[in-house]
Amino acid sequence: MGYPHKPHPKETAVLSKHFGDAEARSYKGWVKRGGYEAWKQAQAMTPAAIIEELKNSGLRGRGGAGFPTGLKWSFMPKEKKKPHYLCVNADESEPGTFKDREIMRWTPHQLLEGTAIAMRAIQAEVGYIYVRGEFTEPFAIMAQALDEAYKAGILGDLKIYLVRGAGAYICGEETALMNSIEGKRGNPRIKPPFPAAAGVFGLPTTINNVETLAAVPHILKNGAAWYKAMCLSNPKSTGTKLFSVCGQVQKPGNYEVTMGFPLKDLIYGMAGGVPRGRTLKACIPGGSSVPILNREETESCLLDYEGCVEKGTMLGSGGVIVFDDSADMVYQIMRLARFYAHESCAQCTQCREGTAWTTKILQRILAGQGKSTDLDLLLDLSENMTGKTICVLSDSCAAPVVSGIKKFRGEFEEYLAGRRRPVVAA
Amino acid sequence: MSAHPTAAREYQPVFLGKTREQLDTILKRYPNKQAALLPALWLVQEARGWISDRNMAEVAEVLALTPAYVKGVVTFYTMYHQHPVGRNFVQVCTTSPCNLCGAEGVVKAFLEHTSARDLGATSPDGSWTVIEVECLGACGFATPVLINDDFIESVTPEKVPELVRKYREGRR
Ligand SMILES: Cc1cc2nc3c(=O)[nH]c(=O)nc-3n(C[C@H](O)[C@H](O)[C@H](O)COP(=O)(O)O)c2cc1C
Ligand code: SF4
Ligand code: FES
Numbered sequence: 127m128g129y130p131h132k133p134h135p136k137e138t139a140v141l142s143k144h145f146g147d148a149e150a151r152s153y154k155g156w157v158k159r160g161g162y163e164a165w166k167q168a169q170a171m172t173p174a175a176i177i178e179e180l181k182n183s184g185l186r187g188r189g190g191a192g193f194p195t196g197l198k199w200s201f202m203p204k205e206k207k208k209p210h211y212l213c214v215n216a217d218e219s220e221p222g223t224f225k226d227r228e229i230m231r232w233t234p235h236q237l238l239e240g241t242a243i244a245m246r247a248i249q250a251e252v253g254y255i256y257v258r259g260e261f262t263e264p265f266a267i268m269a270q271a272l273d274e275a276y277k278a279g280i281l282g283d284l285k286i287y288l289v290r291g292a293g294a295y296i297c298g299e300e301t302a303l304m305n306s307i308e309g310k311r312g313n314p315r316i317k318p319p320f321p322a323a324a325g326v327f328g329l330p331t332t333i334n335n336v337e338t339l340a341a342v343p344h345i346l347k348n349g350a351a352w353y354k355a356m357c358l359s360n361p362k363s364t365g366t367k368l369f370s371v372c373g374q375v376q377k378p379g380n381y382e383v384t385m386g387f388p389l390k391d392l393i394y395g396m397a398g399g400v401p402r403g404r405t406l407k408a409c410i411p412g413g414s415s416v417p418i419l420n421r422e423e424t425e426s427c428l429l430d431y432e433g434c435v436e437k438g439t440m441l442g443s444g445g446v447i448v449f450d451d452s453a454d455m456v457y458q459i460m461r462l463a464r465f466y467a468h469e470s471c472a473q474c475t476q477c478r479e480g481t482a483w484t485t486k487i488l489q490r491i492l493a494g495q496g497k498s499t500d501l502d503l504l505l506d507l508s509e510n511m512t513g514k515t516i517c518v519l520s521d522s523c524a525a526p527v528v529s530g531i532k533k534f535r536g537e538f539e540e541y542l543a544g545r546r547r548p549v550v551a552a
Numbered sequence: 553m554s555a556h557p558t559a560a561r562e563y564q565p566v567f568l569g570k571t572r573e574q575l576d577t578i579l580k581r582y583p584n585k586q587a588a589l590l591p592a593l594w595l596v597q598e599a600r601g602w603i604s605d606r607n608m609a610e611v612a613e614v615l616a617l618t619p620a621y622v623k624g625v626v627t628f629y630t631m632y633h634q635h636p637v638g639r640n641f642v643q644v645c646t647t648s649p650c651n652l653c654g655a656e657g658v659v660k661a662f663l664e665h666t667s668a669r670d671l672g673a674t675s676p677d678g679s680w681t682v683i684e685v686e687c688l689g690a691c692g693f694a695t696p697v698l699i700n701d702d703f704i705e706s707v708t709p710e711k712v713p714e715l716v717r718k719y720r721e722g723r724r
Contacts, residue, residue: 221687259631287581293631309589309626372649378692
């Protein structure tokens with residue numbers, strides 16, 4: 127459902143069916159809506175059978191990378207020799223993305239149910255739900271739901287705990303999140319070892335995004351075939367996905383559609399298009415870390431993993447940022463670069479220096495003091511920031527810069543030629 | 553504990569009574585003490601409003617860490633205050649999606665209507681601190697603002713005077 131708007135007829139509301147329905151928040155309300163049936167079903171299944179069902183469904187991680195969930199779970203040791211852990215990634219901080227927040231706010235038990243099933247599948251006795259520090263309301267709602275679930279005895283002897291983050295985008299990166307849970311600075315770790323071998327506290331760990339886990343109960347309840355059948359384009363992208371539409375649109379909000387849905391229909395049909403009198407200029411379809419699309423690409427892009435790659439971008443987290451013709455792309459790209467410079471954990475030289483330098487050059491251009499060689503310098507810098515660091519935050523900073531210069535070069539050149547009024551102080 | 557010659561007042565530990573009990577509950581969730589560091593720092597900030605060097609030393613002692621280690625962690629995370637802040641701490645998101653929807657105007661309005669004249673500065677009467685923050689994860693509700701622990705959606709410059717009045721009077 128297009129929360130905070132009325133459901134749109136073209137939506138396929140699975141995860142968002144009860145958004146806006148305050149009664150669904152309580153344990154009783156959730157059970158009344160069919161909640162925890164899948165969990166009961168899972169308890170009668172072997173871990174291997176649950177993993178098989180997930181594999182067959184085609185579900186892929188909704189946190190950004192799109193890794194097949196069943197396959198990820200199957201990497202956990204089959205024979206349990208040490209404690210296993212599940213980490214739930216509720217750090218949602220990727221600019222443009224605000225779907226996990228709504229899942230937790232409206233359907234906390236949907237997440238808890240998925241968490242419980244995942245814990246059974248990977249044989250974990252402890253699960254940590256890591257919620258970003260600024261999400262005060264979702265945290266309180268999750269705490270209450272957890273309390274109710276324990277009082278009802280539904281979670282058995284699973285130990286699920288909430289952990290509050292403290293302000294750091296980088297803690298959404300899976301190994302940084304594990305370090306943060308361990309009481310450390312949120313620095314990403316070098317991989318391998320991968321979490322399934324050595325994750326939180328050095329023990330076998332699986333980490334999943336909130337939306338990924340929220341889909342799990344529905345898959346068990348309705349079957350892998352049902353989930354897999356929800357597909358409008360490439361069979362490698364199945365199920366539904368929540369898209370957070372924001373920026374210059376008339377009806378920003380979360381819209382849930384079947385994989386392969388046209389981006390054009392999401393923006394114009396559901397989100398009401400750009401403000402009256404404006405035209406669409408650009409769109410970032412997968413959160414700020416993916417390449418920018420121009421209008422033509424936006425209007426022909428299909429929303430699934432492959433459809434986005436075909437247009438030279440990525441589905442990422444599903445945060446759709448819309449820019450109309452009034453947007454200053456140079457300024458917007460600088461603002462994104464500044465975000466990454468602020469959030470770099472500073473372990474890798476290319477990232478620490480590259481994000482800061484990129485921001486500085488863009489600010490110089492916006493101040494009317496750019497040099498004719500600046501665009502080449504930016505592209506050169508971006509190349510050195512891509513594929514060379516411990517995590518992909520560095521690459522994420524380069525993505526909007528490279529695609530921005532490629533597609534909106536004219537705007538940069540106007541600043542360089544002194545044809546645009548400087549917008550930032552030197 | 554006897555007063556340190558340079559200390560104006562004797563240090564009052566945070567982890568006593570109920571707060572100590574809360575920490576003990578948290579410690580049970582982890583295989584080691586270090587993992588309780590972020591929650592312990594939250595408890596300090598809830599009790600004292602910010603985290604002083606002396607508080608960090610206490611946390612270090614309670615969790616068997618060194619003060620330098622604790623400081624290293626505190627400085628990594630933006631939400632821990634290493635200095636006192638205003639009674640009303642205002643965080644306005646200005647990242648691109650919100651910027652596109654007019655977030656800069658919201659920042660300006662907060663600076664104008666509170667006595668905190670500069671970003672990050674605390675008003676002379678200690679009641680306001682206003683800062684810009686990166687994406688608050690609510691971009692469809694531009695502009696989201698956190699005032700203390702209250703997450704407020706869809707703030708526009710026009711709504712700022714009323715919000716400021718509300719928090720100035722201590723009503724929530
Ligand atoms: C810099 C950075 C930030 C990330 N932030 C998040 C985040 O906020 N939430 C999230 O679920 N995944 C985030 N990820 C992706 C996680 O590392 C990880 O792939 C994901 O949580 C795995 O879950 P999934 O397989 O269910 O998608 C981030 C990755 C990077 C490199
Ligand atoms: S790429 Fe950047 S954020 Fe990632 S580990 Fe290196 S310095 Fe840290
Ligand atoms: S950009 Fe402001 S909340 Fe995301």
